[in-house]
Amino acid sequence: MSLTHIQSFVAVAEECHVGRAARRLHLTQPPLSRHILALEDELGAPLFERTGRGMRLLPAGEAFLVHARRILSEVDAAVHTVRGVVGNSGES
Amino acid sequence: MSLTHIQSFVAVAEECHVGRAARRLHLTQPPLSRHILALEDELGAPLFERTGRGMRLLPAGEAFLVHARRILSEVDAAVHTVRGVVGNSGES
DNA sequence: CCGCTGTCATGCCGAAACAGCATTGGACGC
DNA sequence: GCGTCCAATGCTGTTTCGGCATGACAGCGG
Numbered sequence: 001m002s003l004t005h006i007q008s009f010v011a012v013a014e015e016c017h018v019g020r021a022a023r024r025l026h027l028t029q030p031p032l033s034r035h036i037l038a039l040e041d042e043l044g045a046p047l048f049e050r051t052g053r054g055m056r057l058l059p060a061g062e063a064f065l066v067h068a069r070r071i072l073s074e075v076d077a078a079v080h081t082v083r084g085v086v087g088n089s090g091e092s
Numbered sequence: 093m094s095l096t097h098i099q100s101f102v103a104v105a106e107e108c109h110v111g112r113a114a115r116r117l118h119l120t121q122p123p124l125s126r127h128i129l130a131l132e133d134e135l136g137a138p139l140f141e142r143t144g145r146g147m148r149l150l151p152a153g154e155a156f157l158v159h160a161r162r163i164l165s166e167v168d169a170a171v172h173t174v175r176g177v178v179g180n181s182g183e184s
Numbered sequence: 185c186c187g188c189t190g191t192c193a194t195g196c197c198g199a200a201a202c203a204g205c206a207t208t209g210g211a212c213g214c
Numbered sequence: 215g216c217g218t219c220c221a222a223t224g225c226t227g228t229t230t231c232g233g234c235a236t237g238a239c240a241g242c243g244g
Contacts, residue, residue: 030194
């Protein structure tokens with residue numbers, strides 16, 4: 001599991017569509033599709049239902065989405081916190 | 093930035109020693125050293141002071157450590173939540 | 185019923201990332 | 215100054231990864 005996979009998952013969950021999510025992430029559809037498959041494989045459960053017209057979140061996917069968003073914002077907060085500490089320490 | 097890098101950072105922060113952290117992660121010293129350097133490069137600030145006898149956390153590193161631990165436990169929680177949802181949905 | 189379209193999955197290949205080995209460079213204690 | 219211990223770096227073989235081309239399948243119109 002990597003942060004890239006989590007970002008991919010969130011994008012697909014929000015778009016319900018691998019192709020659109022791929023464009024949003026400046027990626028192509030195949031690797032993105034593989035990210036989702038890898039995630040499902042690692043978690044041992046499918047996260048999406050493949051509808052033939054896109055992807056729909058399953059309950060397990062909804063549950064994961066909550067945590068996924070929290071992880072990504074925590075990463076963002078970590079980056080900003082470090083920048084803040086460094087910036088303040090050097091200020092007059 | 094990847095979850096692997098964050099795990100490496102936490103291990104080094106706790107051991108104050110790249111070699112020991114490497115053993116703990118079943119890894120060797122050079123890649124682990126590079127993980128830390130990559131993290132510092134990405135954050136734009138050093139996280140450790142190199143003491144010639146090991147590594148000591150700088151203030152920026154302490155700040156990052158708090159978030160790093162939270163990220164890792166959130167990932168853990170995400171995995172367990174998905175397993176829980178799947179397990180319960182199939183129970184009688 | 186049959187092709188047409190739109191979607192995700194897969195086979196394949198070249199490029200990039202990665203881990204480990206060997207070595208260097210530097211700090212500390214004697 | 216010398217030996218020891220540490221992190222950093224050069225290098226190489228392997229693995230991972232992204233993109234292209236294609237396959238497999240569902241849904242729709244005729």
